[in-house]
Amino acid sequence: METHFGIMEGKCKVKIQVKVQNIRGEGPEFPRIIIPIGISGEASKERLVYTLMTIKGDVIIRGPGIHSTIANFSENATLKIESETKEREVRLIIPIDFWRLEKIEQIRQDDLELVIDSNFNYLIWNIESKRSDFSTTGTQSLRIMIPQSEWIKILKRTGFTDLKILEIPYPEIIGEEKFDTMIKHLNESKEFFYRGDYESAVEECRSVIEPIPNLLPTKWIFKENEEKLSFKEKLNQFCNKHIKSEIGKEKTKMLVDTIWSFSSIFHHPSSPKPEKIVSVDRADAEFVIHTVSGIIAYLGKILSKKKK
Secondary structure (H helix, E strand, C coil), X not given: CEEEEEEEECCEEEEEXXXXXXXXXXXXXXXXXXXXXXXXXXXXXXXXXXXXXXXXXXXXXXXXXXXXXXXXXXXXXXXXXXXXXXXXXXXXXXXXXXXXXHHHHHHCECEEEEEEEEXXXXXXXXXXXXXXXXXXXXXXXXXXXXXXXXHHHHHHHHCXXXXXXXXXXXXXXXXXXXXXXXXXXXXXXHHHHHCCCHHHHHHHHHHHHCCHHHCXXXXXCCCCCCCCXXXXXXXXXXXXXXXXXXXXXXXXXXXXXXXXXHHHHHHCCCCCCCXXXXXXXXXXXXXXXXXHXXXXXXXXXXXXXXXX
């Protein structure tokens, strides 16, 4: 997919184009996005010689009713434009950091819409008078749509997805299938998060915590006429038996039960949603993933001690 525009300066024609498939991510040492911009131009033979010197401007992320400038640029073009078409390429470099990534993810709606606002500076040489002048065009806008699938690939190449979600270390427990399953679902939740599917990221966290009551053998206690225990009842009995710390016991019950209730809303779409919850945004999903990561790390340490 290609996007482009043309500008005129006197009898000089310049075409600016960007091929979306050529936009790439680089990292992880210095995470950045590279946008190659192709420049081509031609001018009729006359007493004026045009040289495109620099391109300056802003890179803007745009969404419905909102936009934010995420980078400025000033690139040397140095393209002498003559009667035959001349071409060259300049690279716009957008550094990626926590602030910029947060802005992009807050504003984009699935696909990423970038707008490059730019000004072009020319040196105009008069052959007859042997005088030169500088000329600057008005602001020109180039709109670039990056499909969500391409944006995910670009971001992964920067290595920044590995940094964005807080990584909490947890012990490696060999041969513990249920614990490995929890880690697997946590990684899947993060993948949904990176794709911008925040509801699925939260829903997947339900699968992360579901094995918790069965991590260690627990003799279930049933009430009279009770044949089946709910997840919450199993969780309470598991925590009471296997977590020694009183504060750890109570906080684990509270956090796991809260995540279970919240993520179950999206696991069972037919169930009525609380009126206050309209949708899940990035901050909600990030909070849930961080919380679940902490729970895994805590229970992993308990599990590793029990296995010794």
